[in-house]
Amino acid sequence: MKFSAERYQNMQYRRCGKSGLLLPAVSLGLWHNFGDVDDVKIYRKTLHTAFNNGITHFDLANNYGPPPGSAEINFGKLLHTDFKGHRDELIISTKAGYTMWPGPYGDWGSRKYLVSSLDQSLQRMKLDYVDIFYHHRPDPSTPLEETMSTLDLIVRRGKALYVGISNYPAAEAKKAISLLKKMGTPCLIHQPKYSMFERWVEDGLLDVLEKEGVGCIPFSPLAQGLLTNKYLKGIPRNSRAAKAHGFLQKDAITQERVQQIQKLDALAKQRGQTLAQMALAWLLKDKRVTSVLVGASSPAQLEDSLKCLRHIEFDKAELIAIEKILKEIV
Numbered sequence: 001m002k003f004s005a006e007r008y009q010n011m012q013y014r015r016c017g018k019s020g021l022l023l024p025a026v027s028l029g030l031w032h033n034f035g036d037v038d039d040v041k042i043y044r045k046t047l048h049t050a051f052n053n054g055i056t057h058f059d060l061a062n063n064y065g066p067p068p069g070s071a072e073i074n075f076g077k078l079l080h081t082d083f084k085g086h087r088d089e090l091i092i093s094t095k096a097g098y099t100m101w102p103g104p105y106g107d108w109g110s111r112k113y114l115v116s117s118l119d120q121s122l123q124r125m126k127l128d129y130v131d132i133f134y135h136h137r138p139d140p141s142t143p144l145e146e147t148m149s150t151l152d153l154i155v156r157r158g159k160a161l162y163v164g165i166s167n168y169p170a171a172e173a174k175k176a177i178s179l180l181k182k183m184g185t186p187c188l189i190h191q192p193k194y195s196m197f198e199r200w201v202e203d204g205l206l207d208v209l210e211k212e213g214v215g216c217i218p219f220s221p222l223a224q225g226l227l228t229n230k231y232l233k234g235i236p237r238n239s240r241a242a243k244a245h246g247f248l249q250k251d252a253i254t255q256e257r258v259q260q261i262q263k264l265d266a267l268a269k270q271r272g273q274t275l276a277q278m279a280l281a282w283l284l285k286d287k288r289v290t291s292v293l294v295g296a297s298s299p300a301q302l303e304d305s306l307k308c309l310r311h312i313e314f315d316k317a318e319l320i321a322i323e324k325i326l327k328e329i330v
């Protein structure tokens with residue numbers, strides 16, 4: 001497979017916290033759209049579009065599909081065919097922390113689960129190592145020391161180059177970062193849910209990450225498609241909200257929400273952007289955000305989202321107008 005020789009020219013690469021690693025400002029996640037229920041012709045092209053535009057980072061997890069595990073298998077197949085010879089240009093991440101197999105060892109944050117899960121992920125993708133391995137969510141029952149020392153062990157065994165945490169609130173993130181630092185395996189990155197519609201990270205977490213030199217990669221930056229022009233006129237048949245296995249619930253698309261989206265869409269148009277582009281630019285204006293982790297059900301969506309990089313500055317009046325619209329629904 002021949003990729004564009006210009007692929008690195010239009011992407012911006014940002015340093016991940018205080019690490020040596022640069023990530024593309026836009027990364028691609030494989031939570032939806034890459035499972036066995038999806039069309040290989042489409043997701044294959046989406047992956048090509050990503051790499052042709054300088055997206056070097058692909059984010060997976062043990063349970064992505066459906067069925068769980070199929071996104072890793074499908075990605076692995078293309079990695080060893082279409083992307084053959086490009087492994088060293090790619091940052092591949094996976095995670096464990098949600099239910100993956102039955103019984104007491106297929107969930108949460110024990111050493112037993114994390115080590116086995118990563119071995120399974122590596123087998124599915126036919127890889128010797130991943131670039132980033134995450135603990136997917138905090139575990140209220142397993143000692144944090146056990147979970148963090150397992151991340152350290154995984155790096156020392158050469159099965160991941162870096163480690164990260166996801167969905168950890170500020171205080172727990174701080175403790176986890178400190179434990180990892182003491183073990184000599186610094187926490188590279190945190191992956192929280194963050195968008196115009198989901199702003200809990202602004203209440204302490206971003207400050208912790210900045211202070212500790214840890215990167216931040218917001219997931220669902222388009223609120224699963226709400227922050228695009230997708231739902232302006234109802235729920236399209238092929239949308240995530242309409243799919244039985246989609247995580248976006250139809251009842252999230254209220255009349256009030258649609259009116260709010262329409263106002264944001266009008267503002268985006270004034271900036272010469274689509275709403276998706278404005279929503280991504282709004283996150284990237286903050287230097288603490290390393291990369292936005294988007295999903296895409298087609299190459300065209302990804303091409304649209306990537307154009308956010310052409311205009312990530314906001315003037316004061318635009319920011320005030322956005323805040324006013326966002327405050328209409330709390």
Ligand SMILES: NC(=O)c1ccc[n+]([C@@H]2O[C@H](COP(=O)([O-])OP(=O)(O)OC[C@H]3O[C@@H](n4cnc5c(N)ncnc54)[C@H](OP(=O)(O)O)[C@@H]3O)[C@@H](O)[C@H]2O)c1
Pocket residue numbers: 028029030031032033059060136166167191218219220221222223224225226228229230238239240241276293294295296297300301302304305
């Ligand atoms: N750590 C965690 O706990 C966690 C949780 C969730 C996600 N993630 C990661 O974050 C990644 C992204 O999450 P996400 O898929 O929810 O992100 P998202 O970017 O908020 O939503 C992606 C969806 O929005 C729609 N879309 C995307 N670009 C569009 C555009 N330009 N115009 C119109 N519609 C557009 C598509 O919906 P349609 O499918 O309807 O076309 C697409 O599937 C995941 O793949 C995963 O890697 C992590």
